[in-house]
Amino acid sequence: MLKILELADIIKKNQLKQLPVYDFKNSKTLYGDLYNHIYDGDITDENELAIKMGFASKGDANYRKIKHRTYRHLRNTLFLVDFKKQDIGEYGRKFLELQKLMSLIEIVYGFNKITIGLSLIKEAYSIANELDLPLIQLQLVNKLITVQKHQFDTSDKQIGFLVKRLKNEMFLKKLDIKYENKEFDNTNDLKLVQALNVEELSLIAKSHYYILQIDYYFISKQYHKAKQLLEKAINQLNQKLIPSRIKTFLYNYQLVIGIQLKDISFGEDAIKSLNHSIQLSIFNSFKILEYKSILYFHTKEYQ
Numbered sequence: 001m002l003k004i005l006e007l008a009d010i011i012k013k014n015q016l017k018q019l020p021v022y023d024f025k026n027s028k029t030l031y032g033d034l035y036n037h038i039y040d041g042d043i044t045d046e047n048e049l050a051i052k053m054g055f056a057s058k059g060d061a062n063y064r065k066i067k068h069r070t071y072r073h074l075r076n077t078l079f080l081v082d083f084k085k086q087d088i089g090e091y092g093r094k095f096l097e098l099q100k101l102m103s104l105i106e107i108v109y110g111f112n113k114i115t116i117g118l119s120l121i122k123e124a125y126s127i128a129n130e131l132d133l134p135l136i137q138l139q140l141v142n143k144l145i146t147v148q149k150h151q152f153d154t155s156d157k158q159i160g161f162l163v164k165r166l167k168n169e170m171f172l173k174k175l176d177i178k179y180e181n182k183e184f185d186n187t188n189d190l191k192l193v194q195a196l197n198v199e200e201l202s203l204i205a206k207s208h209y210y211i212l213q214i215d216y217y218f219i220s221k222q223y224h225k226a227k228q229l230l231e232k233a234i235n236q237l238n239q240k241l242i243p244s245r246i247k248t249f250l251y252n253y254q255l256v257i258g259i260q261l262k263d264i265s266f267g268e269d270a271i272k273s274l275n276h277s278i279q280l281s282i283f284n285s286f287k288i289l290e291y292k293s294i295l296y297f298h299t300k301e302y303q
Contacts, residue, residue: 132203172208
């Protein structure tokens with residue numbers, strides 16, 4: 001109850017009455033009219049849009065005011081959206097919920113509401129721990145120590161462990177950028193990657209760790225080595241909650257490696273996994289059919 005009392009003390013009755021929640025589906029309002037035209041994409045020229053809405057031009061002061069207010073209302077409404085119902089995958093839904101909690105923590109601590117602040121931090125830490133995000137975990141621990149002088153049952157050893165994971169994550173991200181910019185040293189930089197202890201890496205760091213090596217082996221046509229490492233990566237990462245884009249990336253590699261090795265079952269497993277990991281749409285359905293055609297063509301399974 002104390003948490004609700006603290007929230008009620010922040011959100012006054014008059015503020016609740018003035019809460020800017022708008023029905024953007026209602027085109028009878030100027031906000032709804034602007035939103036619907038933009039969302040439907042029926043007018044692409046802004047000047048034409050302003051005139052259709054009854055303004056002189058896009059430079060009209062009243063039109064600019066409506067546009068600014070619509071932006072502000074949409075921005076505020078975004079904070080109220082329940083992302084649990086969005087088709088963005090479990091990782092995406094939890095990550096967005098975590099970002100909401102991080103913002104709420106700053107707001108309630110701004111009003112010096114300790115009870116709700118501690119509750120939100122524990123909730124956020126639990127999600128950050130599940131998603132294996134050392135940077136956010138450290139931010140939350142730091143918030144507790146700084147604001148409340150609260151240790152949050154986190155020892156110096158645990159903090160050191162999180163710091164090390166974060167350093168490794170940043171290090172691998174830098175190497176990934178070097179790789180993208182074609183500045184990656186296939187001898188020295190690759191050795192630095194391979195020297196890392198994979199068990200000390202966060203999930204995001206592990207994805208960089210594996211993908212950098214798999215890509216190197218694939219480009220150098222060492223397909224069997226690439227396959228062995230890929231199988232290890234999929235086995236490790238699939239046990240955790242990871243972004244669907246990483247899964248899709250790995251399964252794409254599985255498919256092309258299967259094609260190069262003429263390994264139909266390996267490639268077919270990739271297609272099945274892609275079917276489950278990507279958002280279903282007409283485009284993606286055709287893409288999967290295209291992958292199947294390429295696989296069977298290269299392995300001469302024409303039937």
